[in-house]
Amino acid sequence: MAKKTIRNIDVSNTRVLVRVDFNVPLDEQGNITDDTRIRAALPTLDYLLERGASLVIMSHLGRPKGQVVESLRMGPVAGRLSQLLGTPVIKMDEVVGDEVQKASDALKPGQVLLLENLRFDPRETSNDRLFAAALARLADIYVDDAFGAAHREHASVVGVAKLLPAVAGLLLEKEVLYLQGLLRDPERPFVAVLGGSKISDKLKVIDKFQNLVDILLIGGGMIFTIMKADGVSIGKSLVEERLLSEVGRIMAESGGKRATMMLPDDIVVADEFKPEAASKVVGAESIPEDWMGLDIGPETIGRYSQLIASAKTIFWNGPMGVFEWDNFEHGTQAIAKAIAANQGIKVAGGGDTIAAIKKYGLEDRFSHISTGGGASMELLEGKELPGVAVLPDAEF
Ligand code: ADP
Ligand code: MG
Numbered sequence: 001m002a003k004k005t006i007r008n009i010d011v012s013n014t015r016v017l018v019r020v021d022f023n024v025p026l027d028e029q030g031n032i033t034d035d036t037r038i039r040a041a042l043p044t045l046d047y048l049l050e051r052g053a054s055l056v057i058m059s060h061l062g063r064p065k066g067q068v069v070e071s072l073r074m075g076p077v078a079g080r081l082s083q084l085l086g087t088p089v090i091k092m093d094e095v096v097g098d099e100v101q102k103a104s105d106a107l108k109p110g111q112v113l114l115l116e117n118l119r120f121d122p123r124e125t126s127n128d129r130l131f132a133a134a135l136a137r138l139a140d141i142y143v144d145d146a147f148g149a150a151h152r153e154h155a156s157v158v159g160v161a162k163l164l165p166a167v168a169g170l171l172l173e174k175e176v177l178y179l180q181g182l183l184r185d186p187e188r189p190f191v192a193v194l195g196g197s198k199i200s201d202k203l204k205v206i207d208k209f210q211n212l213v214d215i216l217l218i219g220g221g222m223i224f225t226i227m228k229a230d231g232v233s234i235g236k237s238l239v240e241e242r243l244l245s246e247v248g249r250i251m252a253e254s255g256g257k258r259a260t261m262m263l264p265d266d267i268v269v270a271d272e273f274k275p276e277a278a279s280k281v282v283g284a285e286s287i288p289e290d291w292m293g294l295d296i297g298p299e300t301i302g303r304y305s306q307l308i309a310s311a312k313t314i315f316w317n318g319p320m321g322v323f324e325w326d327n328f329e330h331g332t333q334a335i336a337k338a339i340a341a342n343q344g345i346k347v348a349g350g351g352d353t354i355a356a357i358k359k360y361g362l363e364d365r366f367s368h369i370s371t372g373g374g375a376s377m378e379l380l381e382g383k384e385l386p387g388v389a390v391l392p393d394a395e396f
Helices: 036-050 075-085 098-105 129-136 154-164 169-183 203-209 225-230 241-256 297-309 330-341 353-361 375-382
Strands: 013-020 054-058 089-092 113-116 141-144 165-168 191-193 215-218 259-260 265-272 278-284 292-296 311-319 343-348
Touching: 013 036, 013 154, 013 265, 036 054, 036 075, 036 169, 075 089, 075 113, 089 353, 098 297, 141 154, 154 165, 165 169, 169 343, 169 375, 191 203, 203 241, 203 375, 225 241, 259 297, 265 297, 292 297, 292 330, 292 353, 297 330, 311 330, 330 343, 330 353, 343 353
Parallel strands: 013 054, 013 141, 054 113, 089 113, 141 165, 191 215, 191 311, 215 259, 311 343
Antiparallel strands: 265 278, 265 292
């Protein structure tokens, strides 16, 4: 069911408490190295400001674990947000308290206030009632646009949504629309491309996708645990030994599932885990003992690309190889381009996957790039996200 959003309510002359995901990466000097997450919230923030709301914005940043950590203050975020909005941002030094209450009471339409890092207060992650109430007192309406935190049962996500009239922001709406669209009624053929380093991160999604998608193309470091479980020698390739039996079971049962699961025919192997390592292409069943697989090979690229071309819906998570290094990026680059060239619905997610899409300049070619790593995976695993469940459904 679609959620009630900011488009379904009148926000003029209201104070709106907006939960966003401004958990941006910072370098050692505290500079923001990628402001994608701030930009992703702008449609919602602009929408509210244009309609005469005043905003109390809140986010977490990093993992301060319930204490004030100077390097994780929201100052740099406030600066960038102000630039992007083109309006001053009043930055609070506390999350809640008298000063914050006074500042929010004084807000005029069009003004923007940013709270200090939510996770400086241990009551955020414990979903403390009084903390949620203190947040709720800052505004008339609650808007959740923090899809990246929607899988967390935290005060700013779930607690406050029960205390104020609550609606979804435009980013959260779009995320849920595209991701639930994949689960509900995807146009077929539906091809999923899964890669990345660890199969432990992706096992539940593989399990779910076996009954959802038509073709499951597998690459990245996680293929080697699957191959080893199947008795194939993988040399020194990445493997998660403790998952061998579970992976073996999933593979043994895969024949009876909807999806046809595909593994690479050929592999680019290296003699060391280094950018300048010697490399060669070998058959997937012929990995030499002292070598390790770091990318999918050209035959696999060809076969996967053809299947991708035939799809009407595509979901991609996880690079096909160590795309950070020139000698092992071909698989990821080629698959990214093959997906980009498809005319259907194309959805991607995952931090490194997004980095790869950006590296090849293909952002604009995707229907939707999910900003929520853990949240998008949990949604695709079929779990209900507490931050989404707590929001009221749209009325028709
Ligand atoms: P995402 O962040 O998109 O979910 P992951 O974090 O699961 O993706 O995996 C990305 C990482 O996997 C990349 O840093 C990449 O270098 C690594 N990787 C891909 N293939 C291999 C491989 N064959 N061996 C080791 N690491 C790999
Ligand atoms: Mg990653």
